[in-house]
Amino acid sequence: MKILVPVKRVVDFNVKVRVKADHTGVETANVKMSMNPFDEIAVEEAVRLKEQGAASEIVAVSIGVAQCQETIRTALAMGADRGILIETRVETQPLAVAKLLKALVERESPGLVILGKQAIDDDCNQTGQMLAALLGWAQGTFISKAKIGDGKAEVVREVDGGLESLVLKMPAVLTADLRLNEPRYASLPNIMKAKKKPIETLTPEALGVDVTPRIATLKVEEPPKRKAGGKVAGVAELVDKLKNEAKVI
Amino acid sequence: MSVLVIAEHDNAALRGPTLNTVTAAKAIGGEVAVLVAGSGCRAVAEAAARVAGVGKVLLADAPPYANGLAEPLALLIAARAPAFSHVLAPATTFGKNVLPRAAALLDLAQVSDISAVVSPDTFVRPIYAGNALATVRSNDPIKLITVRTSAFDPAPAEGGAGAIEEVPAAADPALATFSGQNLSKSERPELTSARIVISGGRGMQSGDNFKLLEPIADRLGAAIGASRAAVDAGFVPNDYQVGQTGKIVAPDLYIAVGISGAIQHLAGMKDSKVIVAINKDEEAPIFQVADYGLVMDLFEALPRLKEELEKAR
Ligand SMILES: Cc1cc2nc3c(=O)[nH]c(=O)nc-3n(C[C@H](O)[C@H](O)[C@H](O)COP(=O)(O)OP(=O)(O)OC[C@H]3O[C@@H](n4cnc5c(N)ncnc54)[C@H](O)[C@@H]3O)c2cc1C
Ligand SMILES: Nc1ncnc2c1ncn2[C@@H]1O[C@H](COP(=O)(O)O)[C@@H](O)[C@H]1O
Numbered sequence: 001m002k003i004l005v006p007v008k009r010v011v012d013f014n015v016k017v018r019v020k021a022d023h024t025g026v027e028t029a030n031v032k033m034s035m036n037p038f039d040e041i042a043v044e045e046a047v048r049l050k051e052q053g054a055a056s057e058i059v060a061v062s063i064g065v066a067q068c069q070e071t072i073r074t075a076l077a078m079g080a081d082r083g084i085l086i087e088t089r090v091e092t093q094p095l096a097v098a099k100l101l102k103a104l105v106e107r108e109s110p111g112l113v114i115l116g117k118q119a120i121d122d123d124c125n126q127t128g129q130m131l132a133a134l135l136g137w138a139q140g141t142f143i144s145k146a147k148i149g150d151g152k153a154e155v156v157r158e159v160d161g162g163l164e165s166l167v168l169k170m171p172a173v174l175t176a177d178l179r180l181n182e183p184r185y186a187s188l189p190n191i192m193k194a195k196k197k198p199i200e201t202l203t204p205e206a207l208g209v210d211v212t213p214r215i216a217t218l219k220v221e222e223p224p225k226r227k228a229g230g231k232v233a234g235v236a237e238l239v240d241k242l243k244n245e246a247k248v249i
Numbered sequence: 250m251s252v253l254v255i256a257e258h259d260n261a262a263l264r265g266p267t268l269n270t271v272t273a274a275k276a277i278g279g280e281v282a283v284l285v286a287g288s289g290c291r292a293v294a295e296a297a298a299r300v301a302g303v304g305k306v307l308l309a310d311a312p313p314y315a316n317g318l319a320e321p322l323a324l325l326i327a328a329r330a331p332a333f334s335h336v337l338a339p340a341t342t343f344g345k346n347v348l349p350r351a352a353a354l355l356d357l358a359q360v361s362d363i364s365a366v367v368s369p370d371t372f373v374r375p376i377y378a379g380n381a382l383a384t385v386r387s388n389d390p391i392k393l394i395t396v397r398t399s400a401f402d403p404a405p406a407e408g409g410a411g412a413i414e415e416v417p418a419a420a421d422p423a424l425a426t427f428s429g430q431n432l433s434k435s436e437r438p439e440l441t442s443a444r445i446v447i448s449g450g451r452g453m454q455s456g457d458n459f460k461l462l463e464p465i466a467d468r469l470g471a472a473i474g475a476s477r478a479a480v481d482a483g484f485v486p487n488d489y490q491v492g493q494t495g496k497i498v499a500p501d502l503y504i505a506v507g508i509s510g511a512i513q514h515l516a517g518m519k520d521s522k523v524i525v526a527i528n529k530d531e532e533a534p535i536f537q538v539a540d541y542g543l544v545m546d547l548f549e550a551l552p553r554l555k556e557e558l559e560k561a562r
Binding site: 011013016017019026038093094095098117118120121122123124125126127129130131132133134136137138139140141142144154157158159160161162163164165166167168169172177178179214215216217218219220221222223226228229230231232234235236238239240241242243246248249 | 316318319320323341342343345346347348349350351352353354356357358359360361362371375376377378379380381382383384385386387388389422423424425426427428429430431432433441445469477480481486487488493494496501502512513519522523524525531536537538539540541542543544545550553554556557558560561
């Protein structure tokens with residue numbers, strides 16, 4: 001079984017993003033970029049499935065500018081076998097990404113697509129669900145456990161009330177939540193090996209997919225700033241302030 | 250304009266987030282209808298019909314909808330959506346799971362997690378863990394939207410007199426089966442709707458120590474939450490997590506205990522009215538957003554807080 005893992009290049013999770021002065025977006029020039037943390041978890045899960053013998057090949061896919069190659073290399077260093085870059089300068093929104101991925105699924109015929117549950121830049125949390133819809137496949141979203149069996153996947157999902165278990169028909173789309181696993185660090189030899197693994201470059205046009213954004217960003221602003229209040233000297237003062245000043249208890 | 254709200258429920262009762270979503274629907278304007286899809290869920294439809302501002306309830310009562318599985322439910326939503334200008338669901342794990350699937354079936358984009366309605370086609374949504382607010386316009390003929398419930402007050406559960414209309418089930422693709430759940434049981438208020446939340450972080454050191462928060466939560470009628478670190482360490486279950494990728498809360502009072510204040514945690518609580526931080530490290534970033542900061546070892550502070558609250562009765 002082949003596994004397809006879409007990996008997105010995003011502003012590193014440790015960077016405190018700044019809104020651009022002209023309010024068109026956030027500053028990304030000279031900002032550290034990394035693989036979306038949820039996608040690292042997705043790659044790790046795929047690699048573990050391969051190590052267990054449940055998968056035979058892992059294909060990492062990234063959609064965006066040429067530098068997404070670096071993100072793909074990270075996935076290759078973690079254990080993916082080859083990469084596909086769908087190169088475009090257009091801001092690809094989840095529906096467009098899902099359509100591109102569908103086109104790749106039709107070419108590659110994977111048994112499983114594992115995505116991150118959410119990209120930490122747009123915070124959309126849509127792509128996996130959309131891809132599953134376009135393919136007519138089962139979806140296991142926000143999963144913290146997956147057991148791949150014969151023609152079926154047993155998954156545990158993190159839901160608002162606790163945990164939920166589903167059995168999905170395969171092929172299926174899974175989206176990784178934080179507690180699915182702890183991604184490995186790529187070792188130096190693996191980083192070297194990854195440099196020799198192939199990356200194919202495609203375009204949305206070649207795949208026949210229209211990626212025109214459906215949603216226009218009119219402006220991006222900073223949220224209202226919270227001012228830090230003062231420190232209190234002790235617990236008694238805290239309770240007094242909450243009661244008589246803030247009047248919340 | 251006409252807005253369809255997808256109800257979240259457990260076949261017996263309407264869940265709170267549905268009420269906040271109705272308020273967002275009213276902010277868009279026009280008629281508000283609610284879709285109740287479930288199994289043996291007529292009581293839920295009746296409750297939805299009583300919500301103030303709801304004109305109509307569509308009831309799809311059939312076994313495939315029993316557990317909110319996305320595959321059959323998305324087909325049903327896609328079948329009903331063309332009669333509306335907007336389809337809204339709460340940005341809960343339920344809404345996030347099903348609505349994008351319906352959107353793709355209709356070849357429509359989705360606007361996720363809106364925190365304000367500017368006009369019927371323009372919305373505000375937080376991006377980058379709430380470090381930026383984007384104003385976006387959807388150019389699609391039907392707008393599919395998930396709603397950040399903490400940004401909209403709940404609609405009154407009583408006062409409406411909507412008509413209930415039964416609608417047929419859509420096809421059942423039978424792709425997934427529900428095989429069980431493990432839900433946290435608690436006598437305390439629900440995290441996302443509680444007026445007061447007290448959360449513990451890695452500084453709590455163990456699940457057992459979370460018991461120190463309980464008498465305080467009981468006294469204040471508060472919900473208990475946690476940071477990701479506390480959940481990952483296994484101190485408390487996953488549904489306690491507050492943050493960018495957990496629950497978004499905006500209570501009147503949020504008390505962060507032994508939590509450093511990472512961006513991803515702040516994303517889930519910085520819209521709280523009053524924030525209290527208890528941390529032994531006076532440099533902890535949580536103090537930059539706290540209205541009242543207490544620099545103290547939590548194992549000393551919590552028993553005292555319990556005592557002071559008893560006195561302040
Ligand atoms: C993609 C992604 C998504 C994430 N999503 C979330 C999310 O949704 N929610 C979330 O919370 N995090 C999230 N995180 C994790 C986040 O970055 C932080 O790692 C996490 O919030 C830290 O939790 P903490 O503050 O409990 O732990 P720490 O950062 O370790 O802080 C512990 C604090 O406790 C204090 N302390 C220790 N002992 C005591 C004591 N005895 N008395 C008083 N104070 C004490 C310390 O001074 C310290 O400030 C996410 C991370 C990533 C990469
Ligand atoms: N441009 C992209 N390239 C590769 N994968 C992507 C891209 N955009 C989204 N994804 C995948 O879809 C997941 C969810 O993204 P989103 O729906 O934008 O929150 C991510 O975690 C990735 O796995």
